Amino acid sequence: MSYQVPKFRHPGLPLNELGYTKADYEGAISTLCAGCGHDSISGAIVRACHEMSIEPHKIAKLSGIGCSSKAPTYFLGNSHGFNAVHGRMPSVVTGAALANRELLYMGVSGDGDTASIGMGQFAHAARRNLNMVYIVMNNGCYGLTKGQDSATADRGSATKKGDPNIYSAIDLCGTALQMGATFVARSFSGDKEQLVPLIKAAISHRGFALIDVVSPCVTFNNNPQSTKSYEFVREHSEATGTIDFVPLKKEITAEYQAGQSYEVTMHDGSSIHLYKVDETLDPFDRRSAISTLEEHRYTGNILTGLIYMNKDSRDLHEVMDTSQRPLNQLDEADLCPGNKMLLNINASLR
Amino acid sequence: MSYQVPKFRHPGLPLNELGYTKADYEGAISTLCAGCGHDSISGAIVRACHEMSIEPHKIAKLSGIGCSSKAPTYFLGNSHGFNAVHGRMPSVVTGAALANRELLYMGVSGDGDTASIGMGQFAHAARRNLNMVYIVMNNGCYGLTKGQDSATADRGSATKKGDPNIYSAIDLCGTALQMGATFVARSFSGDKEQLVPLIKAAISHRGFALIDVVSPCVTFNNNPQSTKSYEFVREHSEATGTIDFVPLKKEITAEYQAGQSYEVTMHDGSSIHLYKVDETLDPFDRRSAISTLEEHRYTGNILTGLIYMNKDSRDLHEVMDTSQRPLNQLDEADLCPGNKMLLNINASLR
Amino acid sequence: MSRLESVNDFVIKFANVNGTGSASANNLFAKAIFRMGIPVSPKNIFPSNIQGLPTWYEVRINDRGYLGRRGGIDIALSVNPQSMAQDIREVEPGGYFIYDNTKPLDLRLLRDDVNIIGIPLTQICNEQYDDPRQRQLFKNVIYVGALAALLDMDFKVLTALVGDQFKGKKKLVLPNIHALELGHQYARTHLDCPIGIRVEQSDKVGDKILLDGNTALGLGALYGGATVAAWYPITPSTSVVEAFEKYAKRVRIDPGTGQRNYAIVQAEDELSAIGMAIGASWNGARAFTATSGPGVSLMSEFLGLAYFAEIPTVLFNVQRAGPSTGMPTRTQQSDILACAYASHGDTKQVLLFPSTPKECFDFGAMSFDLAERLQTPIILMTDLDLGMNDNMSEPLAWDDERKYDRGKVITAEQLESGVEFGRYLDVDGDAICYRTYPGTHPTKGAFFTRGTSRDEYAVYTEKGEAYEANMLRLLRKWDTINEHVPPPITHDCGRETDTAVLFFGTSEESSREALDSLAAENIFMNAMRVRAFPFNDEVQKFIERHKQVFVIEQNRDAQFRTLLMAEFEFGPDILKSVLCFDGTPISARNIRKQIKKHLNGDNVLPLHRKIASIRAGESQ
């Protein structure tokens, strides 16, 4: 209803299992700057959701405030969306997820939105292992307010007009790990081949799944002094390995080499295949993830790919033991104990 | 003025270099529960400040809200104090420290005050390497509101009346390390021999110095199912080593054994001596600190002692390059550019 | 010496040390009186601390059913040496001071216009018990036993009560009864029983119950169908969610799976708590949060979002004495303006003002219907006095035929059948629009919720006209809201009068009593209790019918009066303030005194000047 982008549907466009084309997963035309990394991430989300054949209306997309937080308007036009207040998307998702455990919660945020004003909510959503995908479009600056440094800006990095940043950078992957997140990955808006399967895996994971995506701000932070520019990231990123996502019920056709390759079955029955590059990292061991991350931080490289996944993750609903039927579908009969119980209560109060 | 506790001064009480007795560093009579860990920590603060011969009025003590945050009323009666709002002590300290770099800022907080509502401010004070001592009186629960679990409660731990906690615990030392804190230690309210020198070292350190002190709440969280009870902590703590604080200008008299012992000169010229117990930990290497912490978390032991110290720490004032003269001592002549400059500005605006 | 004499009409105040288990013993006393058919109104006056500081429990016993604070103490029972000086000072001349005379009373405290009664409580305990914890606990029970003799209470009521209270914990029954007997025995043997003040079996409580407002609210949320509760601990609202949880654990467990038909999250702070409530409501669950004091300030940004984006939101505000951390364990009604106009920009929030536990229950449940029907935050304004004290109340009741009003929600079927959907389209002319739940339909009905300006189809716009039209619709919606919120209740005094009082919430009981006593002096006034903001037209008409209306409220700045003036078109010369803001519930004596002062023409200065120059409240 609210998306009036006229869509030309090419008859030959590939349909997914549900019969939808990729266009059915798109949103309104972006108003972000041409070349903004955020738009590429939106594209990756569209692709992942289309390829996974998720019913668009079974996704709820939520965000805070910022250029990045505007992005949900530009993808998944058939999904309900919620632009919360700055930095407070996680709490809104928490409530929404409690109300209906059956939707897929796709949270989108910026580095300002998450690492500064939203730090508390981010940390606690991770700690509760809320079942959601949390994508940070991380450009190291405040795009929408015109380019101030954010808390993920590296020490010494400078935006187009700014002085070099004097503070230590917050690593959102390391932070999420500390907080107890059960799926932690990093990627780059310019690397769709890595990003799309990571998004799929995050969607399949049951629990808090962070993808910290470095996403250059072409207008304010794509200059040579910046460590979040396209060029810098291309040159300094080091992948943990490659990842392949195999949807549920698909036969595994590719040949996977033993040794460096791992197959992991996800909660929803789909599986991921990992080809490790970095031999020191065991992404299923938190200790290994934490120390590998820190090692890369030390050397100044950007570790991308799947960094950690807890295969035994139990999400908020599981640890709380809430009803399988979504709470928002319960009615008077389920919820209201009736007058008889009140009579007993009254009696006990006399 | 505001402390009207009649003090009986025993003539034979030991005086420090400034001629003060320990009583001169005490505060009002505590209104905390008898046996509360927080009172022991207050005692350790008193002892550390007295023994270091810090002028009491050169200390500002600040806190949030909670039983722990009440504690500053009960020590350092000759220091200015500030009970801020819940979880927001770090921002008030930041402002205060900017205004006058010459005082010692002693921040006291609780685990609720820091790890929940205050997570954002805590993280960012650490990130900015604000020059302060940040003591968390960590009892794993909300004492003042009657015993709810806090975010530092371990999974499975239960308070007196509560169900076992279902969430993963936030480790404040690990979090501070992630955020860029330059001094990170953990201790136990029941272990003054360890705590007092740690407080002294934290005071001497220039930058953000966290001491996460496990401090049992006797009223709500000292039961056998709790991992923050006196008994549990006594049984499960493992010290990184012992620490000795040697004040400025004091001659080193003790014999230090080479090999496991390190001498470190602090910014203020005093020094600390460390005797390591845990061979895997190098407290001057962040990578080592992070992985040792995580290792102990994995085994379920509580690592106490000095966990990390950055010997090259540069605090907020240094990185900002603010004037050596405290900003609150500057006057019109320093601050006001005068009318002449306005004439120029006006001219440029025509 | 004169001594106060009365039957079923007095105020007794217990002075204890907190953390010593006194509250349950004192409660035993109050409830026993209640079971004797005599109206009681106990108030717990506790410090913001866990153990070791003075705490009081003030019980008013009144056969005529006046339940507000009266002011003045007839009997003080002090077992706390720290507060003894103050306790004895507060006793009315002719009253009684009962204390633990194991240690002799400091002679400087003695008053010769007060009857001093000593009971060697510590000594009795030391003789009877070895365990120090038992000594502490039973000391309280012993004095209740003694009181039973002194006041001529029905001892059997007490012992039966003990039986009920420890149901399931049989082992505790006998020791407690024994302790009661120790006290009873001692008093009957050593003291002149009964004293001038005593109680007699009565029949004035009918089918009433004794319940605190917070428990009633928690039950209201349960019956109202709340499934998601998100909160952050804060006194005095903590027990709302605790009560909700306690009952949810009993009745909201799915019998088949053992799983929970509710979710409670202790959030990391209040911003998060209300964000969760908003997210859950947006997603079609009934959700609420509860808070007090600073939590209200912290929630204001989200309240603005919920107002503007029109998301049903239920917030229970159990008010305490502000500003800032203020007096966290004292009562006030001082968040009126902060809530009515919560958040920056033009906002108007719906407020409900219950005044009894029964209304806490009713309004609590109703909040969810209102929130969903009106698509806006509903802020239920109660306070510490109502929330944390046992209040005598009509029994709770629920109509089993009642259906939840889920408001205007478009279903997949309706969308399928081609219904036009625009999230902010005023289809029905009542300024309330239709919404869809997320997940409703694969290709129809999705919309984007945001705090920014948007058009009727929820599409982002910066067009001034679209923004303005939306803001004007929200104003029109205010009129619709007006028709849905609970109307005021009017008490006509039955005489010609051009004077009236207007009050809300916990000022009711004291106001009623004050009116009665003024009537006894031939001063007759009509009365109105307002139960919601927006104010019903009836409120306006009522005020217009009078030349002077005293607005009774428990804050310094006459906030409710400001609201009345801002909303209506009559002069403030009509509205006079009766205020109390020292943290204690307003008393009938105080109201009467202030009204009489006004009537004598003492009130010509502008409001704030006046308040500054006189003391508005009484602390007694």
Next chain:
Amino acid sequence: MSRLESVNDFVIKFANVNGTGSASANNLFAKAIFRMGIPVSPKNIFPSNIQGLPTWYEVRINDRGYLGRRGGIDIALSVNPQSMAQDIREVEPGGYFIYDNTKPLDLRLLRDDVNIIGIPLTQICNEQYDDPRQRQLFKNVIYVGALAALLDMDFKVLTALVGDQFKGKKKLVLPNIHALELGHQYARTHLDCPIGIRVEQSDKVGDKILLDGNTALGLGALYGGATVAAWYPITPSTSVVEAFEKYAKRVRIDPGTGQRNYAIVQAEDELSAIGMAIGASWNGARAFTATSGPGVSLMSEFLGLAYFAEIPTVLFNVQRAGPSTGMPTRTQQSDILACAYASHGDTKQVLLFPSTPKECFDFGAMSFDLAERLQTPIILMTDLDLGMNDNMSEPLAWDDERKYDRGKVITAEQLESGVEFGRYLDVDGDAICYRTYPGTHPTKGAFFTRGTSRDEYAVYTEKGEAYEANMLRLLRKWDTINEHVPPPITHDCGRETDTAVLFFGTSEESSREALDSLAAENIFMNAMRVRAFPFNDEVQKFIERHKQVFVIEQNRDAQFRTLLMAEFEFGPDILKSVLCFDGTPISARNIRKQIKKHLNGDNVLPLHRKIASIRAGESQ
């Protein structure tokens, strides 16, 4: 066809795409007019987005010095195809529409009552420049050159301005002048110059300057001695701290050490920003924060603390259109109630209302004196319109003899000499107490600051009387505050009249113009501009002198009027509202229209009903 004719009196609106560098070219145009001695008032209307969306720049040129929004567009210059349809629609009949005719105009847009002027801007650029960025940038400069010919501007003024603007960047001067000449040349050769509307050298600007309010505020803070600034980015307040930083970098570097005599911290959010300002002020530095919209809501808890604990705090609130995220790049005066009564509990906050850049500077500096003298938050209420647009203003001035008023602070010497110190002791009878800075004295003068209740010596207490006495002192302090804040300014119309207008902040210019035009219709009204809350007694007397006072404000709910009613004791029948809240600055036409409607008796319904049923503002 009719064509508008005028000299030095018109409104021109530029329609551009944001992120294309148009703002500086448009500014060049406005400033050139200003240098020709003609009053101008440019207003930037930009989207909440960085690049690619429509943005406008509306300039009013008016020889009589009316600087408010007039309403209506005489000349539209549109280089943005996205907004062209709207742009041409807005032109007044007889007006001019100038566009880039490299692409032909869509015929459906044509209006035969508007003069259409085409300039092939893209074509010229494509011929002249190869670099796409240059093509984009110089296109804007070229149309300014063309305008110079069309409006008969002094071309030398433009070229001199370019020289000044690129001082230090010599290489940029010639290309810009070249671009100006290209446009000028084209217009003179191909178009009828001048058109009916034109400019002439004048002498109406005197020594005035052209400056935005935020820069003036930043300078005010600098001159006021602020050393600590803590903030969080948010439109439209961001440029306050940016300006402070820009000038601090120039004049606050210690010449000896090269170190900074200031500290600026970008906080992690607004709660933290105001916490830092409070911490620094508590510790004796002059500190401030600046925010807008949601930031105000987030600061409310701390504002309550600062009010209650009496900590000097300076907050610059550059208002934008609310509620919630609202219209972040549009203007409003809608945080009045949220600020005046910020936070839960009883609070009253001091507000200042500047209306010109000069006043931003003066009040900005004064805020620190007031905060320290009065020991309470000072909230300076400006708005996007004043803050982010160049406003013609009196030049800034500073009395070099002026000393900062640091308020009541006790020194070590005084303590040593035995002065009695109680932090909340009202020694002087003005309800303002003495404070000490931390670190003052080894054994005397320490106290504990807290948001909880306390006695006069800052010792924690839960005694109702101590709490009440303190709250009453705060009310008395309000009267002292009243004597310190800037008084209102009255304009007497010089005739007998019982009608007046009352306004504040950025409504001034439009109000003045509306009054003049009403006077031309023989409707005479007195006027008062309020500059602070608490309201001075003069405000009361002024209102009392009239039968009807129109309160002009830029919000929906008549928030300022509510404040007037809450503070004074006269009837709201006297106070009528003139409102505009569509996000554009209120215009003179709009004010005049609303006042005339009222005077014709159209306004008998209660306020909120009325607003709901008619459209209060005009969007044009």
